[in-house]
Amino acid sequence: MAILADKNTRLLVQGITGREGMFHTEQMIEYGTNVVGGVTPGKGGEWAVGKPVFDTVKAARESTGANASIIYVPARFAADAIFESIDAGIELIVCITEGVPVLDMMKVRVQLDQSRSRLIGPNCPGLLTPDQAKVGIMPGHIAIPGGVGVVSRSGTLTYEVVYALTQKGIGQSTCVGIGGDPINGTNFIDVLQLFEDDPQTEKIVLIGEIGGTDEEKAAEYIADNMTKPVVAFIAGQTAPPGKRMGHAGAIVEGGSGTAADKIAALNAVGVMVAEHPEQIPDML
Amino acid sequence: MNLHEYQSKHRFAEFGVPVPQGKVARTPQEAYEIAQEFGSPVVVKAQVLTGGRGKAGGVKLAQTPGEAQQHAENILGMDIKGHKVLRVLLDPASDIQAEIYLGVTNDRAARKPLIMASAEGGMDIEEVNRTAPDKIIREHVDPFLGLRDYQIRNLAYGINLPRELWKQFIAITRSLYRCYVESDATLAEINPLIIDGNNNLLAVDGKMSIDDNALYRHPDLAEMRDTSAEPQAETQARAAGLSYIQLDGEIGCMVNGAGLAMTTMDMTKLFGGSPANFLDIGGGAKAETVAAALRIILADPNVKAVLFNIFGGITRCDEVANGILAALGEVRTDLPMVVRLVGTNEKEGREIIDNAALPNMVTAATLADAARKAVEATKSA
The missing domain is CATH 3.40.50.261 (Succinyl-CoA synthetase domains)
Incomplete structure (x- = not known):
């Protein structure tokens, strides 16, 4: 089972002819992901990484039957790429691109809410369903299939946790990086719900960080809706207020968004919070 | 990226928000000359990218050019929460009858722009939010529809603004919102927006933060970055x-x-x-x-x-x-x-x-x- 991406995913790559797009397309194909084609405006009819390139997402979808798209285009074109995929009716859109302006994302949100598309990201490492599909940039070989669902706002911190699980022989159903921006397509609650409904997932690891209130909302959701156990980790306990910690969304503002608040909210609903990532495998 | 008060107000003015015709001084002598040119009492204001200037003694009223020079001398070089004051803004002093808060920001949780107004202007809005949240009137804006006039009327009504000021208030709020959108701001705030002795609205203090990810669209704003206060x-x-x-x-x-x-x-x-x-x-x-x-x-x-x-x-x-x-x-x-x-x-x-x-x-x-x-x-x- 797993969630969001699996053997049936038919993936398009928006920005397939770019340096990043080409490199990661090779990696995704090598992992076994079913990449059916790519889109680069002006390069339709060419081939890249052994796959057909189209000028538009619409044309690509009509020819390939793609049901998912991954975006590697530069930040200034990212919102347009997302709009294009929504308009073409792509079910799952994953945006890796970092640095998309917030006002662009607010408009994307409105369109998404009126569509049947789901967006993961932006500014995220994407998804990995071990041994089935890699839709993004997570290193495939650090994961093994199993029953733990992983959802995270971070990139390398997610790899760290997945790697620690794998070292202890604990496999994963799907690893989802939802991204480090203040406004994103899919939040913790959306993914928790998918994991709750997924028969393969038995337990869940939630990796949060300072900024916003998504972890607090996740805690409420867990209390009201989750039967599966959740273990959490929150990064940024030593981050000073008012300073953006790399991610556009990781900032303690006006006294809210602190790690302490998030840990307290999770503890209050019975979620165990690890002091450091290497404790997580034992806590499961 | 945060803008200084003088930069924010300059930007507001470009979009039609009425602001005092202030000028920036880097030396006490310049402060003297600016005050003399205005020929009226002035407010000397430290330009630093942090709050709490008033409490730190970084904002002073001067009746004469000599006094302005003296205040500038005291304020320039002052350390306010680790920020050294390198510039002062001199604004002609205003006759303040009432103070309003008006601001637009990104509401992360609602994933939409949020415009807020309060009759409790001149205070720290986060403090008002803690102690009396119902004194802040809020309207979420659909990014495609933009800010609608009825929403501005909701704000004006909510803060009990006298009706004869609504026309001015609507014009200013529209301008501020346009400024926020067209600057890719994450915050555009007037605090306070004053009602002066002639029953006019005037933005006497302002603050803007710009989305770093959008600076490629605004090379003019990117140039305004003040790196003197950061390590x-x-x-x-x-x-x-x-x-x-x-x-x-x-x-x-x-x-x-x-x-x-x-x-x-x-x-x-x-x-x-x-x-x-x-x-x-x-x-x-x-x-x-x-x-x-x-x-x-x-x-x-x-x-x-x-x-x-x-x-x-x-x-x-x-x-x-x-x-x-x-x-x-x-x-x-x-x-x-x-x-x-x-x-x-x-x-x-x-x-x-x-x-x-x-x-x-x-x-x-x-x-x-x-x-x-x-x-x-x-x-x-």
């Missing part, structure tokens, strides 16, 4: 494409990825040490990037040990190890260093570091091990 290392890091924030601890941290970088900082604390910085070197960890980052870390005199924590995902740990050694060929240091490489080719990477046998460098297998070793190194240093 030099942060300015250098930005130029090198690194994400760096100076802290006051002893362990210099070099990490790939923001979440892992925060976690590494937290781990040093967990084991009884303290982080000297947040530093995300991004993907790849090439020798020149590592060297640039190392130079920035070592320039901080508080640093007693350096902790490298690199997760090799797509990047291979052996490449990273070679990058670190190459960087150390350029940037020499005797400080103790702990290197933790994990992920792709981690064994090969550790071997490269071990074989180099640098007397001041050790490897660590786990994050906990690395943090503990780094903390010990600072204690024995």
